[in-house]
Amino acid sequence: MQLTLIGRSYCHLCDEMRVAVESALHLAGRPMADAILSHIDLDDFPALETRYGEWVPVLLLGTLDDGVEICHYHFDHAKWAALMSLPVGQVS
Numbered sequence: 001m002q003l004t005l006i007g008r009s010y011c012h013l014c015d016e017m018r019v020a021v022e023s024a025l026h027l028a029g030r031p032m033a034d035a036i037l038s039h040i041d042l043d044d045f046p047a048l049e050t051r052y053g054e055w056v057p058v059l060l061l062g063t064l065d066d067g068v069e070i071c072h073y074h075f076d077h078a079k080w081a082a083l084m085s086l087p088v089g090q091v092s
Contacts, residue, residue, distance in 0.1 A: 001035045004067050007057040008042050013073060014057040020075035021059060028084045040064060 003021065007014030018039070025035050042048055042056055052058050059075070060067030061083065070079050 002038070002062055002067075003035060003070075004038045004040060004060040004062065004064055005057060006040045006042055006048070006052050006060070006064070011056055017057040017059060017075055024075070024077075024080050024084075028080075038063070 005014070005018055005021065007017065018037075021037060025037075040048075042052055048064075055072040058072040059070045061070050062068060070076065070083065
């Protein structure tokens with residue numbers, strides 16, 4: 001499973017989202033070894049500012065190029081639970 005977390009280095013909500021995602025992966029029985037969680041610092045990619053600047057942190061299922069938003073600002077436990085209920089082959 002590929003996840004992408006878009007945030008900023010000085011963002012406490014981004015830190016909270018990262019901890020929540022890592023915890024949720026562990027609780028779902030999908031340890032970090034089975035998932036790839038990429039971090040993108042928005043300040044390193046000015047071209048992304050227009051799209052994500054007001055929304056960080058943003059958690060995507062997939063990569064920056066093909067990802068689908070799971071949640072922004074705060075970890076969405078309901079969406080995460082729905083995602084984890086999919087068969088493993090459907091979660092890529």
